[in-house]
Each structure stands twice: as structure tokens, then as C-alpha cells.
Amino acid sequence: MSVFVSLPGRLAATALALCISAAVHAQSAPQSGGVINVAIQPEPPGLMIGLVQNAPTQRISGNIYEGLLRYDAQLQPMPQLASAWEISDDGLTYTFHLREGVQWHDGEPFSADDVVFSTDVFMRETNPRSRAILDHVASIEAPDANTVVFTLKQPFPAFIQAFEVGTLPMVPRHVYADTDFYDNPANNTPIGTGPFKFARWDRGSVIELVKNEDYYEAGKPYLDRIYWHVIPDAASRAAAFENGTLQVMPAGSVENFDLARLEALDGSCMTEAGNEYFNPFAMLWLNNREGPTADKRFRQAVMYALDREFVRNVLWNGLGKVPNGPFSSTLAAHDADLEQYDYDPDKARELLEEMGYDGAPVRLLPLPYGETWTRWAEAVRQNLEDVGIRVTTESTDVAGWNQKISDWSYDIAFTYLFQYGDPSLGIARTYVSSNIAKGSPWNNVEGYANPEVDALFARAAVENDEAARLADFAEVQRILREDVPLAWLLEMGQPTLYRCNVHDLITTGIGLNDGFKNAWIER
Amino acid sequence: MSFFARFAQNRGALFGLLILVMVVALALLAPLLYPESPWRMVQRPFLAPGELSGFPLGTDTMGRDVAAGLAHGAWVSLLIGLISTLVALAIGVPLGALAGYFGGWIDDALMRITELFQTIPSFALAIVLVAIMSPSVGSVVAAISIVSWPPVARLVRGEFLSLKQREYVEAARLAGLGHWDLIVRQILPNALSPVIVLASLMIATAILLESSLSFLGLGDPDVMSWGYMIGAARTVMRQAWWLSVIPGVMILLTVLALNLVGEGLDDALNPQLARQRH
Numbered sequence: 151m152s153v154f155v156s157l158p159g160r161l162a163a164t165a166l167a168l169c170i171s172a173a174v175h176a177q178s179a180p181q182s183g184g185v186i187n188v189a190i191q192p193e194p195p196g197l198m199i200g201l202v203q204n205a206p207t208q209r210i211s212g213n214i215y216e217g218l219l220r221y222d223a224q225l226q227p228m229p230q231l232a233s234a235w236e237i238s239d240d241g242l243t244y245t246f247h248l249r250e251g252v253q254w255h256d257g258e259p260f261s262a263d264d265v266v267f268s269t270d271v272f273m274r275e276t277n278p279r280s281r282a283i284l285d286h287v288a289s290i291e292a293p294d295a296n297t298v299v300f301t302l303k304q305p306f307p308a309f310i311q312a313f314e315v316g317t318l319p320m321v322p323r324h325v326y327a328d329t330d331f332y333d334n335p336a337n338n339t340p341i342g343t344g345p346f347k348f349a350r351w352d353r354g355s356v357i358e359l360v361k362n363e364d365y366y367e368a369g370k371p372y373l374d375r376i377y378w379h380v381i382p383d384a385a386s387r388a389a390a391f392e393n394g395t396l397q398v399m400p401a402g403s404v405e406n407f408d409l410a411r412l413e414a415l416d417g418s419c420m421t422e423a424g425n426e427y428f429n430p431f432a433m434l435w436l437n438n439r440e441g442p443t444a445d446k447r448f449r450q451a452v453m454y455a456l457d458r459e460f461v462r463n464v465l466w467n468g469l470g471k472v473p474n475g476p477f478s479s480t481l482a483a484h485d486a487d488l489e490q491y492d493y494d495p496d497k498a499r500e501l502l503e504e505m506g507y508d509g510a511p512v513r514l515l516p517l518p519y520g521e522t523w524t525r526w527a528e529a530v531r532q533n534l535e536d537v538g539i540r541v542t543t544e545s546t547d548v549a550g551w552n553q554k555i556s557d558w559s560y561d562i563a564f565t566y567l568f569q570y571g572d573p574s575l576g577i578a579r580t581y582v583s584s585n586i587a588k589g590s591p592w593n594n595v596e597g598y599a600n601p602e603v604d605a606l607f608a609r610a611a612v613e614n615d616e617a618a619r620l621a622d623f624a625e626v627q628r629i630l631r632e633d634v635p636l637a638w639l640l641e642m643g644q645p646t647l648y649r650c651n652v653h654d655l656i657t658t659g660i661g662l663n664d665g666f667k668n669a670w671i672e673r
Numbered sequence: 674m675s676f677f678a679r680f681a682q683n684r685g686a687l688f689g690l691l692i693l694v695m696v697v698a699l700a701l702l703a704p705l706l707y708p709e710s711p712w713r714m715v716q717r718p719f720l721a722p723g724e725l726s727g728f729p730l731g732t733d734t735m736g737r738d739v740a741a742g743l744a745h746g747a748w749v750s751l752l753i754g755l756i757s758t759l760v761a762l763a764i765g766v767p768l769g770a771l772a773g774y775f776g777g778w779i780d781d782a783l784m785r786i787t788e789l790f791q792t793i794p795s796f797a798l799a800i801v802l803v804a805i806m807s808p809s810v811g812s813v814v815a816a817i818s819i820v821s822w823p824p825v826a827r828l829v830r831g832e833f834l835s836l837k838q839r840e841y842v843e844a845a846r847l848a849g850l851g852h853w854d855l856i857v858r859q860i861l862p863n864a865l866s867p868v869i870v871l872a873s874l875m876i877a878t879a880i881l882l883e884s885s886l887s888f889l890g891l892g893d894p895d896v897m898s899w900g901y902m903i904g905a906a907r908t909v910m911r912q913a914w915w916l917s918v919i920p921g922v923m924i925l926l927t928v929l930a931l932n933l934v935g936e937g938l939d940d941a942l943n944p945q946l947a948r949q950r951h
Binding site for chain 1: 712912
């Protein structure tokens, strides 16, 4: 009998304790000071976010550079360098009012001229993804020092989603104007407007950022320093989190099979928040230009040969989702009725036979981002060999991977791409033929060209009627599913591990890439 | 006493030979025992040894049969050890012979080149070579050969320096034999026994080098090897220690066996020295 009495009593006590702790929690204001240590895997090739777009660069550089806007978990825009904005009723004019009193890290004032330079000159030249977005823009003007007006050629509803720091970062005009952007010495000591300044980079060891004392939001950031530690070995990274050396482990920095153990540690927290904007999608580039991968039947065979559920369960610990086509399931335009490519090696063999595949070896280029990716490449290779495709694996580092893909010198290559909240921003870039250009690993690298797909993406982008837009996207998904320009592997789960005394680490849908300006450590 | 009787006097050598024969048998039988690719994912991952019949050594992080990996890995390790040693001998023996036989500026030139290679730490050089050539069986063999020939050249040169003074060599020279015949038919056969001993140890070193390279992820990514197995299992030490330990023990045993056999060969080929030692 005593059990029945004491159990509710205990529950009440626990509830009371929870209330108290919640109350204490709510009252405690952010505390300034402290140093935070974060894992970065792998080491980024550079930190100048306008030039380098690799995931580890985007993860760090959101502290140094800023965009005009940020986005919450529902992908609604929030002020950043722009404090207010208006969109005209016809959807053609976007007016941004800039925050006043913003300075670059070198003390120069930030103004509308920098915005015009960044968008109209710098990003147009350096980033194919930004260029594709800015192709919708007829003119960018600065009527005064704190106002910028974008005039579009036609309505482009996705445009308001494009002002995140990785897509349209603000770069300093006074540093880059009339220089060779790629050769500018400032690329090694990046200068932005963000809450943290670049301090030092010991290659292979640590990247140090220090608090920007002149940051325009009073009192922010709270942290004094951020150390990004380059630790190539996953087990060592996990140990460093365990013993307290590292306080934040961004997604991908611990092996997936280690997650459950690390999450269960005392004072260890995990969240999947902050994934809403990017929603990374793992895929295999299939070279549509030459070799066996140029044949549609071969590419379909690859889709049937891959046991994607196995990889999700074994390598990703059940995190993420196997996609049914090119659109991730979180997008409004996703077509849930699209027929799935199930794991069916027999069907793959039939298709290979039908096309008369002669056993010519294909090269497989893994993504050098750590153990999970290496193992994944081994699984893919084995799946392909099981249906009779001969595979040779090429090993390379991140720079070599960028290079090979940019030069189209691959047959099958791993990658993962961000979705950027809207198909016109995150997905069209991978399939439209106007985005085929050597020199970038992030555009239409596979060389897929289909006028029908081009037309549908183009029409949907400028369509103001939501139903018509969705219909166009559904048609695109049907065609792409049939043509398999590339192999869709997984909508990746993105867990962030952190010490529970770190607060407000992730406050937007951009996640850690949005920087640490709100983060603080409770002592 | 016959050669084998002398060899058998060293119990350790016999033991080593036994292990070596078993490893070679495993390597040769691998395609029969495990006709499927060792990369195939055949069962649940992280099966402990003996947990499921048919998988005596369990499965790795991806559900691949560890026993199959071990057997196929034996083939790769031994093959790379043997071929790279042969290549190293093919470089080291002629260079050492020429330097020792001719002496003078030829000796100087060849020995300076040898020293150049000896002064660079061999493992670091091997890593650089494989990284430049991009990892494959060929580049791994080439890298191991390039870092392991200098001791051979040194040894052969020493033997030639001492042997070329011998009376039988003088006699052969007076009989009108040319340089080629003197080197290949008179001196070299008598210089071979220490080279054979060295070669057996070099195979062991080569296997270690290959394993270390694979451990670091610089092995041929398409080839299952013991070093790769350890490297891939290193991050799961806590969950599944046996995945690293089993191939580790295989490397240990094989290298130990080769060293014991090398010692036995030394005894058998140099009976006088062996008797003094015992």
C-alpha cells in the first residue's frame, strides 16, 4: 500500500523540483564571458564564405560574416543587417533598411554600397548558386547609405529566402573592390561584420575567433572566444567531448553509432533543431556526360542496387529519411506519391543487361568527411559490385574532392547539398542546364540537360499562384525520378551534441551556421 | 647435417615455420573458404565472436564477416610483403654488388645515394610516396620497396668487399673470367645467405608498413587488409574491441613467425656462428 501512497508523492516532489528549476532557468539572464570549444570536422579549405562554400566553412564563417536576414525555424525572415524590409505588392521590388552604426572588423563603416558590391559584383562572380538567384534581379541600387532596393525582372517568391549568410554574405567593398577576389590577402584574415572576429588559424589544429567588442547589438555576443578544434580522429573527438575539452559537437563530428552513448553522459544534451533551413540531402553525382553513367538505364540500375535503408539504419543509427526523389520530404512542394526506388538488385541486373553494360569499371569518389562517409562509400561499392558493376575507389582530401568534381573528372561521387528552404533556391540549381559550368562543385555538376525540366523550374520560380507552382514541381519530380540525373541517398539527420550549460546555442532555423551570437555559458 | 636439420635445431624457428605455413594456407584457401567478397555486408553489424554460428569471429561495424576479411587480408598482406621485398632486393642487390665489387668512385656515388634514402625516416617517406601516387596496391608496393632497399645494398656491398679479396676470386680472375661472371657466378652465390636472412625479416617489416599505411587510410581502398580492418575498427574500440584485436593478433603472429624463421635460417646458413651462439 505504501507504494501507492509514495509514488504520487514522489511525482509531486519531482514536479515541484522541475517547476523550481524551470523558474530559476527562466529568471537567469544570459551571463557574459567564457570560452567555448567546438569541434570542426573536417578542417575547412578556407574561411572566406563568399569564395568557399564547403559545409565546415559555412559552419564557422557565420560568426564572422553576416547576411541581411536570418530565418526562424518556420523559415520566416528575421532582421540581421537589415532591420526592416518591404516587398511591393507586385512582388518586384524589395527594399531593405539597413541597421545603422554597423562597422566592419577593421573599423570601416558598413553601408549600402557594401550590400550593392556584395550582391551585384562579388557573389555574382564567385558563387553559381547566388548567381542563379540574382539572375532574377534587374537592378540593385542604394538610394542612400542605409537603403538598398532590389528590382526584380519578374516575381520570384523564393527571393526573400535567399539572404542568409551562406547564400548572400556581406563582404567589405573597401577590401575587395577592384582586386582579384581569389588572390586577395584578406581571404586569410577574413573581415566581416559578425559578432566574432578572426584571430588565428593554426592549420591542422585550431581556429580561434574573438569577441567583436564593437558589435552593433549591445551586450552581444556573450562569449569571449570560440575555439574550433580540428581533430581528425572521430574517437579522439568523442573523448574530447567526454572529458569536457569540447563543449559543442556539430552534426557530423561524432560517429553516429557513438551518439547514444555521448547523449547519455551527465550534463550532455542533444538537439535536432537548427536543421530547418539547410536540410542536407546526401546524393551521388552520376556523370551524365560519359561512361556507363551516361545511360539512363545504368543510373536507374544504381538506384535499384543501393540498399539505402541499410545505410540509414546501420551508418546513421536510424536518423534521417530515405528520399523518394529529388525533393526532401520537409518541403511543401514534395510529392509524397512519387514511386519509391526500392532495393531490388535483380531489377538492377535486368536494366544493366538491357543496356548491354560491358563491365567497364566506374570510379567512385567518396566524400572525405570522416568515417561514416568512408564506410558509406564501401557500402555503395559493395551494392554496385553485387549487381555486377565494377568499381574502383579513389581516395582524396577535401581540396582534391572539390577539384575533381569541379573538373567533372569522376564517374560516381558522393556529395550532400543544402535545400535552402525552397526548391527554386536549393534544388533547381542541381538540375537546370543553365547552371552547368566547370569550376564549381556545387552547380549542375552531373551535366544533366533537359529542356522540359529547365522550363518547369523556370516557370515555377516566377509563379505567384501557389497551386500552379506545386503542380509544376510535381511534374519536375516525376521527370527527374524517371531520368535519375543523380542518385538520392538520404535526407540526413543533423543532431548537435552540446554541454547542457551552454544556452541559446541554436536560436534560428539556420542552426549553428548562424553563429554563436546568442550563445552563453551558465556558471 | 642437412640444412633442415640445422634449421630444426632452433625450436623457435620450427614454431615460426608452423605459424607461417598456417597463415600462407589461410591466404591460399581464402578464395575457397570465402568465395564471396569480404566487403559483403552479410549479417547484423557488431556481432561478437561466436554469437552466431557461421560467424566464428563475428561481424564488423557494417555487418561484414570478420573471418572472411582476415582470410582475404592474409593474402593481401603476404602478397604485398613478398612482392615489395622482391622489388627491394632487385634494387638493393645489384647496387650493393656494383659498389662493393668496383669500389672507387662508383662505390662513393652509389653509397651517397643509399645514404640519402637512409637519412629520410622510412615511414614518413612511405606516407609521402603513397599520398603523391594516390593509394593503390601498386603504389603501396612501390613505396615500401623504395624505403626498404638501402639496408640490402649496404649488406651486399659489405659482403662483396670482403669476398672479392678471397683467393678463389683471385683464381677465377686469373683464369680470365670477366666482371659479369665474377660478380654473378663467383661472389654473389657466396654472399646470398645473409641476404636471405635479411629478406625474411624484410617481409615482416613490409607487412608492418603496409598495415600502418592501411591503418592511416592510405591503403588501397578497394582491398581488404589487416591494417584496414584495425583502422576501421579503431573508432569502435569501446563497443567492439575484438574488431581491432583479432587482425592485430594476426599481424603480431605473422611478423613474429617471420622473425623466428629468419633466425632459424641464420642458424642454418651459418653453422659456425650458430654453434658459438648456443
